[in-house]
Amino acid sequence: MTQSRLKFVVLLGSLRRGSFHGALARSLPAVASLDAEITMLGSVGDMPHYDADVQAEGFPASVTAMASAIKAADGVIVVSPEYNYSIPGSLKNAFDWLSRLPDAPFAGKPVSILGGSPGPIAGARMQHHLRQVLVFLDAVAFTKPEVMIGSINTKVDVATNTITDETTREFVAAHLRAFDEFVRRLR
Amino acid sequence: MTQSRLKFVVLLGSLRRGSFHGALARSLPAVASLDAEITMLGSVGDMPHYDADVQAEGFPASVTAMASAIKAADGVIVVSPEYNYSIPGSLKNAFDWLSRLPDAPFAGKPVSILGGSPGPIAGARMQHHLRQVLVFLDAVAFTKPEVMIGSINTKVDVATNTITDETTREFVAAHLRAFDEFVRRLR
């Protein structure tokens, strides 16, 4: 098993500028003390609604660019809020596009999920629905430790893109280390 | 219990012009021999991706118009394909917008779901995820008979918006009659 530097890409499920999940996503490179490069994918907001008629005219550049970045990565880290007990529609729409590509970018790809909510249930339901989607995509979903951050609004700082709560920061770091190990085990 | 004419609105989860689910949705007024008016809601494709920053500038007209139509209706009929073992992102996005309105259009509203797939599993997973969303929205989800149409591509005609398979047509009609009864029971 080689110990070469890994490449992870981060897929964000929220669009608003002051998003707590956006801050969490952008905090990851600094939080992880890994021999890994962690970069943000493009915004799911840049993709049109999935429509097979649009697909017939050619995949949008936002879709093919994201697919290329995922294919070139060793793993994908999804960071997303929960909307209405499920996956945000705009994030799900990105999966709907990516799943249609002939050269499936998620097949065999390790995927980790991080999320939270202002309340205590912490986005658990989003994660379970997303895991079901990942089964169809034939991704290899990472399990534990699961990151579900309750009261996320009090634990990240959107101005500095940092996790301000130390317990949370250490837990996220432990998650990333375990995901890194999982990815190396699967190679 | 009054026997007045009911108003149902149909929410379609597919955008392409030749959609089998579009044909199914548009077939419903003719299939149902009900004392009910059944009309299509606007397209979920007309709504932007949900973004709290956009919301802060005011709800899009496509959202408020759909909400008004739902509030004025006695029940909502969702007709949708399944994408990647879950709800199509663009349909979920419509729920994400509608759920943010102060005067919640789905609260206490009876909702029925119809779907299918070209394969045999017939969209069951989309329906279960959508039911979980409806719990959050406090809608009253109708149960049986459930409509999950396998090989839907062989059972509807997109040129004429009709259900060509007689067994399917009768089953859909039975579903609509039972939903109509359920709605009247709840009033």
Add this chain to the structure above:
Amino acid sequence: MTQSRLKFVVLLGSLRRGSFHGALARSLPAVASLDAEITMLGSVGDMPHYDADVQAEGFPASVTAMASAIKAADGVIVVSPEYNYSIPGSLKNAFDWLSRLPDAPFAGKPVSILGGSPGPIAGARMQHHLRQVLVFLDAVAFTKPEVMIGSINTKVDVATNTITDETTREFVAAHLRAFDEFVRRLR
């Protein structure tokens, strides 16, 4: 709409004597200031594992007795912990038996769910899996307000079968009042 006294039966998903959910279940008659009779069903632990060979020799008395009590009731209140992100096996086993009876006891029956957990996520996943089971059984699952009690071990007293946390007690009472209203609306 008549204002007659309703009959509710409580189905408990935990077997141990000192169960927090047992205390919650037994607290309900005192908590609810309803014109309703609330009684406990028999223990799910009294039923054998579901086995079609056993069924062929006749339904166990524990199954038929519970079915009769459910059929005679206006609504069923399920109170259960979550085991391993889903429904406790022994509770699910009771549904497996009850679902096989020719005169389906859950068909059209209003069902409410209460649960919690020592942690913060509060059994949400048990409730969603149970709701999916209830769709198959054609029950009418009540939605809001949902009762998911975090840190349940600090909020009920198993010696006296009472809810000791006032906020929780009021919330449970509000749930029962709303369920009572829902049941009356459906009659």
Add this chain to the structure above:
Amino acid sequence: MTQSRLKFVVLLGSLRRGSFHGALARSLPAVASLDAEITMLGSVGDMPHYDADVQAEGFPASVTAMASAIKAADGVIVVSPEYNYSIPGSLKNAFDWLSRLPDAPFAGKPVSILGGSPGPIAGARMQHHLRQVLVFLDAVAFTKPEVMIGSINTKVDVATNTITDETTREFVAAHLRAFDEFVRRLR
């Protein structure tokens, strides 16, 4: 990567003697042309209902024996019907017991799922609920190709424990080969 002989154990979710899933489970050693030993675990029907009071007196021998066999295996193959849109209660009960052992037998263990139903939807919902349970147990759930056998009653022979439908037999063999590869990749 060594090419040593692997050991797989099969967990069956049905109790009746003439079970189609029992025949499927027992057919696996002959179907798989693998360098692997495939043996049946004990019956989930031998375990009592999970009860923390019983656990306090010591884990039943049926539980510890199954746990030992799982720990000694390279992978677990679950073969189960779907009951009421979810996992059979008696199978779930086995997971409830196994999850309580201090030396968690499923942690990091590769798990594959096979199932079917007499109807077309083929147990898909059982598989998704079971996958959620496996997340909690920190198992590594195998994904594709997924085995969901519609009309299973016409495709296996319970007298000879064979898969009689050739397409199904080849598909199950392909599933087992891919699972074997997945297990070797993870070691």
